Amino acid sequence: MFHKEGYKIISVAIVLFLGINVASYVAIQIKEWQIAILVLTLAFLILILQFFRNPKRKTLVADNTVVSPVDGKVVVIEEVFEKEHFKDNRLQVSIFMSPINVHVTRHPIGGNVTFSKYHPGKYLVAWHPKASEENERTTVVVKNNIVEILYRQIAGALAKRIVNYATEGEQVVQGSDSGFIKFGSRVDVFLPVGTKINVNLNEKVRGGESVIATL
CATH class of the missing domain: 2.70.70.10 (Glucose Permease (Domain IIA))
Structure with missing residues (x-):
């Protein structure tokens, strides 16, 4: 689950990830460079996703x-x-x-x-x-x-x-x-x-x- 504050940034990050990798596949013929770009952009996407994660927590509610x-x-x-x-x-x-x-x-x-x-x-x-x-x-x-x-x-x-x-x-x-x-x-x-x-x-x-x- 992701926090609502991250929806826009996550959407932009996914679009950039897909766009950059499609462009690298079309424009770059060196496979090693394609892999390097994929790894770097995937790492960036994972960082964005983990930052905006919103795990459920079980709070033991008590006034004291x-x-x-x-x-x-x-x-x-x-x-x-x-x-x-x-x-x-x-x-x-x-x-x-x-x-x-x-x-x-x-x-x-x-x-x-x-x-x-x-x-x-x-x-x-x-x-x-x-x-x-x-x-x-x-x-x-x-x-x-x-x-x-x-x-x-x-x-x-x-x-x-x-x-x-x-x-x-x-x-x-x-x-x-x-x-x-x-x-x-x-x-x-x-x-x-x-x-x-x-x-x-x-x-x-x-x-x-x-x-x-x-x-």
């Missing part, structure tokens, strides 16, 4: 757990001052996605979307300390019966478009699609101080399935 919003590696666990919305100290858990990770963003908790905002910005590498405040990003806050948390999609050096589906006032289900970030990025999750964190630095997590915190 926070699931990872994305696939990737935990790169930050620290207490910080969150100055955009809460304006107090929060526990920040950041997950970095490489270009080979699934790039679907999922709601870490279910509940009511109380805040959703897009910020234009720079394209610093996603692990840069200032990326959370200076890069292109979207901020979403969801509140359930137990907690209100904020998570932020952050563009990286290669990510040129962030898609955010969350709209203020809507009810969302834990683990459901919240957005998509194209070509490498990171997501920050801001939790109340004192929340039990269930992951460690450099640990790999799966969006919608890995429980990163217990409330």
Whole structure:
């Protein structure tokens, strides 16, 4: 299954793959060159297909757990001052996605979307300390019966478009699609101080399935 954000790009990639290889078969008589072009274009097509894959995930829905919003590696666990919305100290858990990770963003908790905002910005590498405040990003806050948390999609050096589906006032289900970030990025999750964190630095997590915190 592929994500809807990739349909156009996948279609273009398939047309290019077929067009280039038909043209090489007609115009180039050297078989080795034809094979080389086939291999290179097939590799490119496979990269596009794997980037936009959207595997189904089985989320164990619970108000007292926070699931990872994305696939990737935990790169930050620290207490910080969150100055955009809460304006107090929060526990920040950041997950970095490489270009080979699934790039679907999922709601870490279910509940009511109380805040959703897009910020234009720079394209610093996603692990840069200032990326959370200076890069292109979207901020979403969801509140359930137990907690209100904020998570932020952050563009990286290669990510040129962030898609955010969350709209203020809507009810969302834990683990459901919240957005998509194209070509490498990171997501920050801001939790109340004192929340039990269930992951460690450099640990790999799966969006919608890995429980990163217990409330």
